Amino acid sequence: MFRSYRVGTLFGIPLKLDISLLIVLPFFTAVIGAQIDQIVELLDGVIGPTIDTDALSGGLLPWILGLAAALGLFVGVFLHELGHSLVAMRYGYEIDSITLWLLGGLAQFTEQPRQWSHEFLIAIAGPVVSVAVGIVCYIGVLLIPESFDSVLFVLGYLAVLNVFLAVFNMIPAFPLDGGRVLRSILTRSSSFTKATERAVRIGKIFAVALGLLGLLTFNIFLVIIAFFIYMAGSAEGRHTVIASVFEDVRVKEVMTPKDRFQTVSPELPLDEFLNTVMNHRHSGYPVVEGNRVVGIVTMSDFKEVSPDERQKKRVADVMTQDLKTISADESAMEAFTELSRQSVGRLLVTNDRNEVVGLLTRTDLIRAFEILQQRKLQPSSEAIQVPLEQQQR
Ligand SMILES: [Zn+2]
Known part of the structure; x- marks a missing residue:
C-alpha cells in the first residue's frame, strides 16, 4: 500500500481509501469500457441474452458503464472485507481498518486469530459475502425490465465478477482466504507455526503458477497479484515464526x-x-x-x-x-x-x-x-x- 486516507467509519471500523485507487479505478474503467462487446457476450453465456450491445455503444456511455462497474466492484470488495471483519468482531478480535487499494481490499486486524475455527470462519466469511453479493446482483438482473440495458450490464457484470472474486480468493495461496482456510485446517493437526510454514510453502507454488499463467496470457494484473501473494505470504510466514519464537518472552x-x-x-x-x-x-x-x-x-x-x-x-x-x-x-x-x-x-x-x-x-x-x-x-x-x-x- 502507498498512502491511505480515512473516509469514514462503519460498525466502528475505519474505512480507508488508498491513493493507488486513483490509478486502478481509471484503469478498470478503461478496460471495462473498451471491452463492452466481449463482456456482453460473456454475460449472454452466463445470465442469458438480455442485453442489447447497440444500446450501450453511444458516445461516453461505455466509459460511464466502465466507471459504474469499477466502482461497483470496489463496493463488492468492501463488503467482502466487511464480511471478514464482522465475523472477527463477533469472536472479539479488534479490527484496525479496512483499506481499499490497488489490488482490492484489506481488513487489518490488530491480532491474529489463534483458534483454528475462528480463522476458518473469518476467512470463509469474505467469499461467502461475495457469493451473496453476486446472487443479489443476479436477482436484480432477473427483476429489472429488459429495456434497462445499462443497468442490466452493470448488475450482470457485478454478479459474475463477485462470484469470480469469491472463487479466486478461495485458491489456497496464502495469504488469500483459501490459504487461510488451509492453514486453519492444518492447525488442527500441527502447531500454528508449522501450519503457517506449510501453508506459505503451498501458497508460493500457487503464486508461481498464477504468475506464469499471467505471463502466458499477457495479464499484467495477474502477474502483479501473483507477485504480491508471494511476497505477502513470505512476510507473514516470517512474522508468524518470529512471533511464535518470542511468545511469552519479555x-x-x-x-x-x-x-x-x-x-x-x-x-x-x-x-x-x-x-x-x-x-x-x-x-x-x-x-x-x-x-x-x-x-x-x-x-x-x-x-x-x-x-x-x-x-x-x-x-x-x-x-x-x-x-x-x-x-x-x-x-x-x-x-x-x-x-x-x-x-x-x-x-x-x-x-x-x-x-x-x-x-x-x-x-x-x-x-x-x-x-x-x-x-x-x-x-x-x-x-x-x-x-x-x-x-x-
Ligand atoms: Zn478475503
Missing part, C-alpha cells in the same frame, strides 16, 4: 541490562568518543548526565563531522535526543515490531518508574531469536528460560 529477558552497557558523558569530545568505540566496539551508546539518559550517540551520528571538527565538538552536539523507549515488561515481539516501525537500531528500556534499566538493540533481538529457535527445536521447553535469566543478571 523485553527484560533479552535486553542488555544497564550495568552491562557502556555509557558516555555528553561533554565527551568526539575524538575521545571514537576511542571508546574502538575499545568497546558497540555501535550505539546511551549518553548519561548524572543519573539521567539524555540521548543516544551512534557511529552514524558523526559521519558528517570532519576530523578537524571532532576535536572541537562534543557528544552532546551530535547525539540523538529523540529517544525511543519501551517498557521492560513489554513483549519481545512488540519490541521487534517497534524497531522495524521506528526504523531505529535500538530502544531504551524503562521500568515502571520510567528509569532506564537497559538497552535493546536489533543485535540483541537477533541473538535471542537464534538461541530461542535452537532451544524450541529441542524437546524440553524448560531449557528456554535458563540462558535468558542468566542474560538478565
Whole structure:
C-alpha cells in the first residue's frame, strides 16, 4: 500500500481509501469500457441474452458503464472485507481498518486469530459475502425490465465478477482466504507455526503458477497479484515464526541490562568518543548526565563531522535526543515490531518508574531469536528460560 486516507467509519471500523485507487479505478474503467462487446457476450453465456450491445455503444456511455462497474466492484470488495471483519468482531478480535487499494481490499486486524475455527470462519466469511453479493446482483438482473440495458450490464457484470472474486480468493495461496482456510485446517493437526510454514510453502507454488499463467496470457494484473501473494505470504510466514519464537518472552529477558552497557558523558569530545568505540566496539551508546539518559550517540551520528571538527565538538552536539523507549515488561515481539516501525537500531528500556534499566538493540533481538529457535527445536521447553535469566543478571 502507498498512502491511505480515512473516509469514514462503519460498525466502528475505519474505512480507508488508498491513493493507488486513483490509478486502478481509471484503469478498470478503461478496460471495462473498451471491452463492452466481449463482456456482453460473456454475460449472454452466463445470465442469458438480455442485453442489447447497440444500446450501450453511444458516445461516453461505455466509459460511464466502465466507471459504474469499477466502482461497483470496489463496493463488492468492501463488503467482502466487511464480511471478514464482522465475523472477527463477533469472536472479539479488534479490527484496525479496512483499506481499499490497488489490488482490492484489506481488513487489518490488530491480532491474529489463534483458534483454528475462528480463522476458518473469518476467512470463509469474505467469499461467502461475495457469493451473496453476486446472487443479489443476479436477482436484480432477473427483476429489472429488459429495456434497462445499462443497468442490466452493470448488475450482470457485478454478479459474475463477485462470484469470480469469491472463487479466486478461495485458491489456497496464502495469504488469500483459501490459504487461510488451509492453514486453519492444518492447525488442527500441527502447531500454528508449522501450519503457517506449510501453508506459505503451498501458497508460493500457487503464486508461481498464477504468475506464469499471467505471463502466458499477457495479464499484467495477474502477474502483479501473483507477485504480491508471494511476497505477502513470505512476510507473514516470517512474522508468524518470529512471533511464535518470542511468545511469552519479555523485553527484560533479552535486553542488555544497564550495568552491562557502556555509557558516555555528553561533554565527551568526539575524538575521545571514537576511542571508546574502538575499545568497546558497540555501535550505539546511551549518553548519561548524572543519573539521567539524555540521548543516544551512534557511529552514524558523526559521519558528517570532519576530523578537524571532532576535536572541537562534543557528544552532546551530535547525539540523538529523540529517544525511543519501551517498557521492560513489554513483549519481545512488540519490541521487534517497534524497531522495524521506528526504523531505529535500538530502544531504551524503562521500568515502571520510567528509569532506564537497559538497552535493546536489533543485535540483541537477533541473538535471542537464534538461541530461542535452537532451544524450541529441542524437546524440553524448560531449557528456554535458563540462558535468558542468566542474560538478565
Ligand atoms: Zn478475503
